[in-house]
Amino acid sequence: MKVRTDEFKARSAETTRNPRRQASLKMVYDGLHKGRIAAAEDTHGWDDERDRARAIKWHTINNLDYYLDLLDKNVRANGGNVFFANDDAEAREYVLGVAKANNVKTVIKSKSMVSEEIGLNEAFEKAGINPVETDLGEYIIQLAKEAPYHLIAPAIHKTREEISDLIQEVAGGPHQEDPKDLTDTARALLRDAFRKAEMGVSGVNFAVAETGSIAIVTNEGNGRMVTSAPRVHVAIVGMEKVIPSMQDLSTMLRVLIRSATGQRISSYVTVVNGPRKAPEEDGPDEFHLVIVNNGRENLLKDEQLREAMLCLRCGACLNACPVYRKAGGHAYGWVYPGPIGAIVSPVMTGKKAGRDLPFASTLCGACKDACPVKIELPSLLLRLRSDLSEGKTDPKEASSPLAERLSIKVWRFGVQSPAMFSLAGKLSSLLMAPMSRQGWVRWLPPPLNGWTKSREFPRIASKPFRARFKKKEQR
């Protein structure tokens, strides 16, 4: 997918001015966020389960080479194929190769964020192959030619009117407003693809190293279709999604599904152990697992940022985030929005372009509280801010202008002694006086006007608290 992480300011501003999008974003909070909280409260030992999930993931990530090797061996032992793709181009080329070898004309896809990363649909289209997204939300945004807005609710920003227009453009039927009718129309449209597709492409929620299995979590049933109906199944997985044992799945599914949708379990969890085994007559003849790096090594390399590799892609941090719920999913400019996107997108695709993303947070910590594996999202965001401001990883990436860096130096000098601090306070109060109305500063002259463009702050008191406190003490 084209990286547009450098457009955060413009695209988030656009969303905050769009009342329809703001209404959609409220549903993220009322539906998904509250659902997660209810599910957590309803679960005995919820916090311990999160700790277990975190420990399983940390163990795996710290021994990732071992478990990827084991996964590869066991998928092959089950009769499947494994391909290691270092970047998006390698992954695309391999999947297209499989499609061509099988003379594929139609591909049915269930949700895969990695396939969005590598721009798989465009590659299929260029090769004359028809890719059909079959998750209802993904289908809607494929018709709209847009990127997913949310990790698990990709079309949450679309109103029913917009969805009707998109679906009826294909179906040729009358305008529909009832979600049930729209779903029925989409079901009918997609049936044909399910019947005839020669190849299915899916994502992977967990890849189990010891048994060479993959687990796919869905509610609609499209994940089962994709892995059962066509002759060929290709599963695409980010290299961080491996877990050691099938027995670890129970904990991982519990925390993932509750955090994603608030359900105890999804309608379907499909555990695929390679191609069909005779005398089975449905299920794929060929199974391929594509394990993708595509910039994840940049996270792995850094002992602190490595923690982002624990992510299960449940979307809970998006729902919890006050910034995501205003800025919307497209503002983040790549596949992964919200707090986790603000960390992984710049690191995977280039910090310089994505330099605004780690700053798109209030550091309130709601994301960390929501995270099923307790990722220290605020710390990681702060760390990236520091790297970027000071150009630590690359001087060319330094995002703060010279003036800002100089004024921070002055600030540091000013707060180092009580006398200096007191003097600076008095000076600021005096300087602010002509610019404040009723105790509030609403406008500052250039070059400080950035501060007051979208916020105001109280004027610094003419008599500081310390002076007033002293006076009170004397009384």
Add this chain to the structure above:
Amino acid sequence: MADKQDFLRMVRTSLGVSERRDIARDDATSYFLSRDEVSDAANDIRVDAAQRRSELTEEFVTRATAAGWNIHRVDTIEDAAEEVAAVVRDHGAKAVMRSDHEILNSLPLESALKADGVELSVAVRDPSDDSEEDLERRLALREQSFDTEVGITGVDFAVAETGTVAMEPRAGSSRLVSLTPEVHIGVMTPDSIIPSLDELFALTRDQHLSGEHKGMVNLITGPSRTADIEANLVIGVHGPREVHLVIVG
């Protein structure tokens, strides 16, 4: 094209470890349990579940009902067949397909359905058919499953914690039989009920490690659903809209 060894080398370099190494045991994961521990645990699970059968059955029925299953409890295989026939009748369905699951082979389904003029097809080839397995036949079977109105399958495990049933594939078509029709009926006995997902995956892991390799395990909990349009819950997308479980015994 990335070579596997190059890829693993990249991972090791990123982790700051240089060579292939033995990894330290970590009890966060069940991976380090010995083969014996895994199989002993599996036996304990079976014994424990048998002892707690009625309690687990009640819990399963509660959870399964909450998840959207229609539960039918019957005492005999004849009654089970009648319950299945009643659901088929309710829908006026004529195209009915069943998988080749053992529990269904013991049910007098054909006769129960015949009264309504329903031809029940079994999604498996005739044992007398000794022609080569071919793609054409399989594609025809796939077509047929998409034209089926009611699909009937057995159940291999039932999970009380979540109201989930787990199904492993059988000969012929079994995956699509529970997926493509608008109505799915699962037939099960209470001895397939286990407490939670922990026990489910302990058992399937043991199975796999003892060489009993299944192409997949499908966990099904209620009907197909979506909330992709303005977060409205809609039942019945690509999978069945209506799901039934007939519990025999």
